[in-house]
Amino acid sequence: MSAAIITTVRHNIGDDFVREGILYLLNNAGLDCAVEVIHKHSPVTVVRGLEFVRNLHVSHVLEPLTRAIGLSNRIDDAHVLIQSGAPIYWCHEGGPHCSDNEWFDPLIRQRFLPNRRDRPFLNIAGGSCQRYHSDGSELELCSACMSYLREFFDACDLTLLRDELARRMLNLAGRDARVLPCTSIFARDQLKMRSEPGEYIVLNFMENGGHYTFGQEIDAGSWRRLFVELAGIVAKMGRVVIACHTPHEEALARELVPSLDRFLIPNEHTEFMKFYSRAKWGVLNRVHGAFMMASFGRPAVVVGSDSRARMIENLNLDAYFVGDISSAALEGIAESARSRCNGYLEEIEEIRMSARLAYIDELKTALQL
Missing domain, CATH: 3.40.50 (Rossmann fold)
Incomplete structure (x- = not known):
């Protein structure tokens, strides 16, 4: 068959x-x-x-x-x-x-x-x-x-x-x-992977916060500046690694936050799964990066540009529209993920x-x- x-x-x-x-x-x-x-x-x-x-x-x-x-x-x-x-x-x-x-x-x-x-x-x-x-x-x-x-x-x-x-x-x-x-x-x-001890906080950056803008009020320059500010806030909480799903994302991360570590193995999804299994928590534009982290019991929030970002709400995690983000909101966004670390493994296993x-x-x- x-x-x-x-x-x-x-x-x-x-x-x-x-x-x-x-x-x-x-x-x-x-x-x-x-x-x-x-x-x-x-x-x-x-x-x-x-x-x-x-x-x-x-x-x-x-x-x-x-x-x-x-x-x-x-x-x-x-x-x-x-x-x-x-x-x-x-x-x-x-x-x-x-x-x-x-x-x-x-x-x-x-x-x-x-x-x-x-x-x-x-x-x-x-x-x-x-x-x-x-x-x-x-x-x-x-x-x-x-x-x-x-x-x-x-x-x-x-x-x-x-x-x-x-x-x-x-x-x-x-x-x-x-x-x-x-x-x-x-x-x-399917690949018989388990959650590993958390080693780093994961951030991910996409231009405009996602693949498409669909005519919405999204300021690319503003999101760049806010991401740099977010990275500075999160770096004070522990080691940060930027997840880069494509070479273009790696180039953007190198440009915006050159002092932070980056992870990229193009088109090797099993290597990314291993990477996400060792995360502590994260803030990502890539919704499936957040889903993978969550599956290992590691809370992640999504900042996105279209309705796909809101899929993460099915895992009892938060989503934010990139066009609504302000500097004043960044600490709260990071905290909305970090604060869930202790109890999220049990929660996701029930889901x-x-x-x-x-x-x-x-x-x-x-x-x-």
Whole structure:
């Protein structure tokens, strides 16, 4: 038996964390199978032998040709198809729109659905990517995204979401799904990693506090200055290491806080997991860095620029909009993480236990295991 997972490959370690957690849950639900991955940003990677094609424009040309001539591919061969946790619902005035994403049409409409053969399609840990304070009402003005949400949901045997805004958007489309903490909190279990003694406080910096600004009032220069100030405050509390998920983040950290240690091993998610297992607490822009720390019982807060940051609230931790941050708030933000150190391990284990049982129950039902 085999499963194909629509995810990213050597692209974003957060996606790797999510996928490892899904594999753990599938195994514990009783699905013992080989797994193959498809890099969704280049859908032609579904075809065997074309894994090296990473350019979307090239994929647009090649992928329809590979369908026409019937080349061997991972979706046709899979017994189960899984969309691995990622932003799946986004809708912004003037774009971008989730209905225009690069993978659903070639992989689902064109490949999977015409040749479904009663095979299950699972959408696990999908989330929103809206403005930070969005209530999802942008969707009501977009018939294309509204229709897409319905189509995507109706194609799936199971939909599980990772944030409440995603659920509100799905509700606006006339559908509903359960919200559970992102599966990344189980990646450590899949790789059999344990929490190590805390050695350092972790900070993480992204320009503008995240990947996107979506037209919000975010002052890049202000966040740079505030981060430097935050680093100075936190450095008085103990050794600080800047987590850099990309070489660009490492270059920014070197520029802004050159005296602080930095950690970067590009695209090696297991090394980042080991790094986060030795943290004490942290303040991060990268939400999945915070999720990984939290899974080891180490409290972290997220300062973010869009609705993904608020996923951390499912772990009873705090999120802040980067555009709302002021100098006066920095000590309180740091303290909101540091003050949770003593009791958070017990708290997160309760959350993980409850979520684990819920996920396994949903998977067993959907897969008839």
